[in-house]
Amino acid sequence: MNSSRAGNNSRRGFLQIYVFSTSHKVVGLQYFFLSLFAVVVGMVLSWIMRIHVAWGAGGISGFENIFGLNAPGGVLTPEYYLSLLTLHGTIMIFFVLTTAPQNAFGSYFLPLQIGAEETAFPVLNMLSFWATLIALGVLLSTLFIGDGPPISGWTAYPPLSAVGRDAGPGLAAGQNFWIISLGIFCIGAMMSALNFIVTFIDMRCKGMSLIRVPLTCWAWFITAILILLSFAVLLAAAILLLLDRNAGTSFFVPANLLVSGKIEPHAGGSPLLWQHLFWFFGHPEVYIAILPGFGIISHLIACFARKPILGYKVILGCMLAIGFLSFIVWGHHMFVSGMNPFSGFLFSIPTIIISLPSTIITLLWLGTLWGGRLQFSTAMMFCLGFISTFITGGLSGVLLAHPAIDSYLHATYFVVGHFHMVMGVSAIFAIFAATYFWFPKMFGRMMSERLGAIHFGLTFLGVYCIFLPMHVLGMEGSPRRYAMLTDDFLQSTVGMHRFITIAALATGAVQLVFLFNLFWSMFKGRKAGANPWNATSLEWSVSSPAPLMSFKGELPVVYCGPYEYGDTTEEQDFVMQSDSAGRQDR
């Protein structure tokens, strides 16, 4: 079946092979470049916001030329600041953190690593990418329609997001487009997730038993289940919100709202219902962003420590536990929402318990490093950076898990620092590690390790300079999502905000080194061999870049587990999974 499908490929034109392609590798690359575009946009948005927060009160020369009426006198209007904030959050969460680790690397490497020629549903794979691209287009179109993108943040709490233009700019057409974009994204994400699940279960090659599957594939599989279950709920919630806005229903809007002097024609809805539905999606989403990272880090540190990963089955069990627990902790986003305090206390318990599997995994990574022969490739450096920032972000999360503590720190910069440390840094570090590691397989050339070292060193230092001070800002009680620092108290934090902004701009500038390295290496990098890292999993058994027909119709047979490093023959310190000399599982 596979060979006939691939045979058709060769008779297809450029468009079918490279644009409307059903090849998992092309789809993976398309997702990769979509995320790359999205992350650049998202980062530029954050620069604008940071500059505005730190120096905006007096006006920024140049802002008026760029933003026109949205920045009279060079001062961003508060509504435009909130529009950018909404776009930044939405782009980063959905089009970077969901797509890059899962869809970009998963689409490309899940079939390769389990020894399949294709995913189970190649057309579904293609459709999921195009849905995601359309969703991104719809989202960005809000910049150019009506009065701009919505100002309700990426969480879009009703009634603010439900009652239209009365509540503020961007809440008419902009909010509708935002919801439609999200809906399309959900459909794309679910199609891809379904494909991943079936591919993982059905398409493993001979010998690839469940305990020989690389942890990356396990992570993509578990994440796919989370996506399928949680994005379905978000899609439903988005449809209900769209109905509230456009069809006169009242799922989320209570009676007797007086907005801008007008009594809203709604009755009987519950604003908290949206929060429950949203966070029922929203908390698994955190793990959707980070679980592929767990897989990637586990996979890579075994390779670069030249040791088997410590506790393969325990890590697997922990990832499954995280996947399950992530569905029963959503209420910790709502400790001060007006939910019953008993519920708050109840939700704090699984929230604390979910840090158990995360802690175990982190310690197992440290145990894998112990006694290794660590090779400090750039990919490995980003893994080490991941572990460090994940420890930091995880520990600040422990504070927020307690409802009483959260009631002081909730909605302050402490929370901003916390989730950026985990999702904005750790998850992005996993993407960087994966990029440096798999670049040779994706593009057939090596990235510059020298530039990589510079990129890592400065980025690692930079992210701590950006996000640690945010924690103390939160301890002081600085609320997040403020367009300006107006009052006396917040004026005293301007110095700290300026430091953060300088660090953010500098760290952002360092990313140009990465972009240069990426595109330069694509064309000018040293040619890569089939297995430049002496790694074991199946993608390294095919030539670089991976050919359109990965295994040329001859599916591999697997003889051993994915982490056979260290104690083998004189000539080489690893056994590839497809190497028939490989021993049986220990």
Add this chain to the structure above:
Amino acid sequence: MPEAIGLCVHSSMGKFFSAVLAAITLASVALFLSRHWMPSAAAKHAPILDAQLHWTLIDAGVIFLIAQFALAAFVWKFRWRSDRKTKIFPAGVRIAIIIAIVFIGIELFSAATLGRRAWASMYDRSASDSLQVEAMGQQFAYYFRYPGADNKFGPVHTDKIDASIGNYFGLDRANDDASKDDVVSAELVLPENRAIDLFLTAQDVIHSFYVRELRVQQDMVPGMRIPVHFTPTRAGKYEVVCTQLCGLGHYRMRAYVRVVPEAEFENWMRAHSR
């Protein structure tokens, strides 16, 4: 040694990482310890909340130090050398699980003891002479109302809300007896050392009531009437800020709470009574 890696296996990158990580770790701890970052508290339930926060911060800080230094030390010690053989560490799995269980066990224990008491202290309604106040959030201001001598809040008529005549709550003083003596104010004035039952509502979208010094943060949700309970213990003027994104003026939505001695409060109330 894999030829392709070239430069990267040189141990300098590992040493650099260890040194930078150690420096970052120490700087982070120093940043947290450099000042008392939280504004000093002015509410009865605050000490236990602050105690839990500080205890958890110390707990997390110690683990932060140990974990980051372990990472730095492992990276330094086990950097690539051609003569080094790898060692596996099978007992590490059990050790990792035990450490994690101990750590999470401590957190659960603290949640069940200190945490439970701290959380419960914020919902303490036991005071019999508590002062009833209502706070209403709207884009982008707060208004407060006291029930007056009858101790009853008059009913709200949304269609009668008219800011131009100061009727922020939509009271019908002509027809509703309970509304007649309601005192409405843009400033929240509270007596020192008396329990407060503050009922939070919102007129249009979700807002929030956050007073740093009183250690109170609670969303104000339209359609709901959410009580918060606290006892201010220190006279002073504190800022009430909105912490729930409520529209373009979110950043400037604030009011002040003035905590005054009981006698001064009585005077203020008399002056504002109708």
